[in-house]
Amino acid sequence: MSSTKFLSLCFTMLVLLHNCVSAVLDYNAALTKSLLYFEGQRSEILPANQRVKWRDNSGLNDGHDAGIDLVGGYYDAGDNVKFGFPMAFTTTMLAWSVVEFGPWLSRKNELSHALDAIKWGTDYLMKAHTQPNVLYGEVGDGDSDHACWMRPEDMSTPRTTFKINVNHPGSDLAGETSAALAAASIAFKNSNPAYASRLLTHSKQLFNFAYNHQGTYQSSIPVAGGFYPSSGFQDELLWAAAWLYTATGNQTYLADHILSANDGGTRSLFSWDDKYVGAQVLIAKQFINNGSRMGQYKNHAEEFICNCVQKGNNNVKRSPGGLLYWQPWNDLQYTTTAVFASLAYSNSLAEANEVVQCAGGTVTPNDLVTFARSQVDYILGSNSKGMSYMVGLGSNYPKQIHHRGASIPSIKTDHVPVECKQGYAQWYNKNQANPNVLHGAIVGGPDENDQYSDSRSNYIQNEPATVITAPFVGVLARLA
Numbered sequence: 001m002s003s004t005k006f007l008s009l010c011f012t013m014l015v016l017l018h019n020c021v022s023a024v025l026d027y028n029a030a031l032t033k034s035l036l037y038f039e040g041q042r043s044e045i046l047p048a049n050q051r052v053k054w055r056d057n058s059g060l061n062d063g064h065d066a067g068i069d070l071v072g073g074y075y076d077a078g079d080n081v082k083f084g085f086p087m088a089f090t091t092t093m094l095a096w097s098v099v100e101f102g103p104w105l106s107r108k109n110e111l112s113h114a115l116d117a118i119k120w121g122t123d124y125l126m127k128a129h130t131q132p133n134v135l136y137g138e139v140g141d142g143d144s145d146h147a148c149w150m151r152p153e154d155m156s157t158p159r160t161t162f163k164i165n166v167n168h169p170g171s172d173l174a175g176e177t178s179a180a181l182a183a184a185s186i187a188f189k190n191s192n193p194a195y196a197s198r199l200l201t202h203s204k205q206l207f208n209f210a211y212n213h214q215g216t217y218q219s220s221i222p223v224a225g226g227f228y229p230s231s232g233f234q235d236e237l238l239w240a241a242a243w244l245y246t247a248t249g250n251q252t253y254l255a256d257h258i259l260s261a262n263d264g265g266t267r268s269l270f271s272w273d274d275k276y277v278g279a280q281v282l283i284a285k286q287f288i289n290n291g292s293r294m295g296q297y298k299n300h301a302e303e304f305i306c307n308c309v310q311k312g313n314n315n316v317k318r319s320p321g322g323l324l325y326w327q328p329w330n331d332l333q334y335t336t337t338a339v340f341a342s343l344a345y346s347n348s349l350a351e352a353n354e355v356v357q358c359a360g361g362t363v364t365p366n367d368l369v370t371f372a373r374s375q376v377d378y379i380l381g382s383n384s385k386g387m388s389y390m391v392g393l394g395s396n397y398p399k400q401i402h403h404r405g406a407s408i409p410s411i412k413t414d415h416v417p418v419e420c421k422q423g424y425a426q427w428y429n430k431n432q433a434n435p436n437v438l439h440g441a442i443v444g445g446p447d448e449n450d451q452y453s454d455s456r457s458n459y460i461q462n463e464p465a466t467v468i469t470a471p472f473v474g475v476l477a478r479l480a
Contacts, residue, residue, distance in 0.1 A: 025380045026393070027480035030440075031110055033392055034473050037440030038094075038117040040405070041466055043082060043152065044072040054410035054436045058152035059159065062139045063127075066161045070139050073124030076228075077465040078403035080152045081145050084128060084137035085217065085228045088176040089272040090466040091121035092243070093340070095183035096278075097474030099246075100344045102187070104477040114473060115187065122184045122199060125177050132205040137173045137217060138162040142227045149404055149423030153411040156420065162221040170217025174210035175236030176275070178203045182243035200247060207240050211257070231273055234262050239275040242282045258283060263296050266303040268316070269326055270337040272467045277304050281341045285348040302356045305345060308338050309371045311360030321450040323378045329460050332379065332389060332445035333468040339372045340471035343478050346372075373479055379442065379472075384450050391464065392439035399433035400456045402463035406438040407456060428456055442468045 039052040043059040062082070063070030074090065076083045095118050098105060105111040128136040144157045164170035181203035188196040216233055218225030230236075241257035244250065264276030280301035287294035306312030308324060316338070317325045326334040346368035349355065356363040381388040381396070388397040400407070408418055408427045418426070434456075441464035446452040452461055 025377055025382065027376075027380075027476055028108060030380055030390055030393055031108055031473070031476040031480050032113075033390060033440035034442075034469050034476055035110055035113040035117055035440065037391075037438065037442075037464075037469050038074065038120065038466065040438045040441070041074045041076075042120060043075055052439070054412065055405065056153045056411050058155070059139070062159050063136070063161055065159070066136070066163075068130055068136075068161075069127060070124075070136055070161060072120070072127060073139075074121060074466055075152060076467075078401065078406075078459070078463045079142070079145050080150070080155050080157070080404060081140035081142050081227075082124075082138065083142075083224060083228050084125075084135070085173050085176060085224065085230065086272045086465070086467050087121060088125060088173070088180040089275075090470040091118060091125065091180040092176065092183050092239075092278075093337070093467075093470035094118045094121065094473060095180065095187045096282075096340075096344070097471070097477065098187040099183060100347065101474040101477040104480070105474075108477060108480055110477065114477075115191065117473075118184050118187055119195075122181060125180060126198065126202050129177065129202050129206060133209045133213065134163060134165045135170070135174055135177060135206065135209070136161055136163045137170060137221050138224050141223055143223070148420035149407075149428045150418050150420060151405050151408050151411055151423075153405075154417045154419075162223060164217055164220045166213050168220035169209075169213040169215035170220050171210040171214045171233035172230040172236045173217035173221075174206045175233060175240040178206035178210060178240040179236065179243045179275075181206065182240065182247045185247050203240070203244060203247070207237075207244055210237060210240065228272065235264060235275040235279065237261070238264070239279045239282075242279045246282065246286065263300060266300045266307075266314075268304075268307075268314075269334045270304070270341055271334060277301065277337070277341055280304070281345050285345065288348055288352050288354060301341070301345060302358070304338075305342050305356060305368070306358035306360070306363065308342060309358070309363055309367065311358035311363060313359050317448065319446065319448055319450045321378060321383050322374060323383070323446065323450065324375060325448045328447060330444035330463070330465060330468065331447075332442055333465065335375055335379065335445070336442070336468055336471040336475065339375050339475050342368045343372050343475055369479075372475060376472075376475060376479060379445070383446070385446075385452065387446075387452060389443050389445050389452075391441040391443070392437050398443050398454045398462055400431075400454050400462065401434060401438065401441060401443055402456050402459040403434070403438055403441070406434045406436045406441075409435045430456075438464065440469060442472060444468075 270277035
């Protein structure tokens with residue numbers, strides 16, 4: 001057999017193997033679990049239709065120190081702090097999932113669950129916006145919280161509140177929260193127009209606050225800087241303006257805040273800290289055949305996508321197994337956002353009958369769907385370890401995730417409170433599977449060589465976070 005025929009046969013076998021694995025992967029189950037995960041992260045009195053039964057009410061005095069009601073919202077990851085910055089981004093991406101992939105969610109009977117997940121976030125974010133120029137950005141303290149290993153239902157750590165205002169601004173925090181509420185207003189426009197109107201009112205006020213009183217939020221809330229530091233706020237101002245323009249069609253946002261803004265150039269990633277790619281894709285989708293200034297947003301969005309699909313001028317690194325790789329800490333958060341941006345853009349390309357001209361060749365809408373599927377398949381188990389990095393999917397998934405609530409028996413079955421240090425001694429250091437399965441949680445993921453350690457102490461790879469799973473909701477809906 002000639003070498004050419006041999007290589008051709010090998011390639012055919014690899015394609016068949018990939019298709020076989022893809023057929024086994026259950027995108028529908030993954031979609032259901034991705035939304036179930038957010039119920040496991042809830043703070044507040046849990047509703048009657050709560051599906052994650054091992055969780056119970058928590059954080060019921062949040063806001064008490066400030067004399068306001070800050071009960072609700074989401075815990076960000078495996079701890080019990082409510083960080084407003086990543087919570088707002090989580091909510092924005094959940095809302096974008098409905099805006100972009102609503103019909104797919106509806107066909108899979110998951111639209112109502114997606115709207116519930118959004119509303120749990122937006123209800124809290126509106127509570128936190130107590131005045132036009134006041135926004136509470138954190139409840140709890142990361143240092144004291146991380147010194148303890150306790151269920152959220154037991155927590156005895158301080159629930160101190162932190163805010164931004166005119167004298168202590170935070171344009172990134174206010175801008176991201178504005179974006180979340182504007183995006184959510186579109187998601188709720190048909191099903192709950194009165195609620196959508198409230199969301200839009202808060203969004204406009206927050207945008208004005210962010211724009212007129214500029215500064216980075218960790219300068220006003222230093223305790224947040226050690227956990228979710230912002231690298232700047234111009235991206236959040238652009239992101240919020242793009243969402244407000246999308247929600248309202250008001251040309252002021254276009255003329256004063258998009259056409260005149262720093263477009264960010266070609267970015268290397270899309271994340272809770274860097275929203276430029278999201279803004280570029282959102283703007284480019286609306287002006288895909290329009291204008292030179294809009295063309296710059298389109299060019300930058302497409303160059304990012306080209307780099308992800310390995311046809312750009314500065315391709316994203318990949319592991320030997322083909323997973324996009326950015327950094328050791330929580331790497332999958334960048335994969336899920338990159339895949340989301342690519343799929344969202346593929347929709348617009350298909351509608352406009354367009355393709356992307358990359359340095360390495362043409363990329364079609366179907367190419368982007370194929371690329372997205374390759375990354376999703378890897379995350380769900382099509383990798384050298386046969387490991388699903390989504391908890392609860394299949395049989396081989398992380399069993400010792402770095403998550404307080406999941407690692408301690410439910411308060412419903414063990415009523416004895418777990419004290420601060422007791423949790424570390426009794427549960428954190430226990431080399432056994434967590435007693436509770438946090439279905440749908442996506443962990444930080446493998447390293448650049450596809451290696452992964454399922455250990456509770458390995459928080460770099462083994463801690464799930466809402467910012468990882470939120471973009472995955474829309475992606476799974478599109479592929480399921």
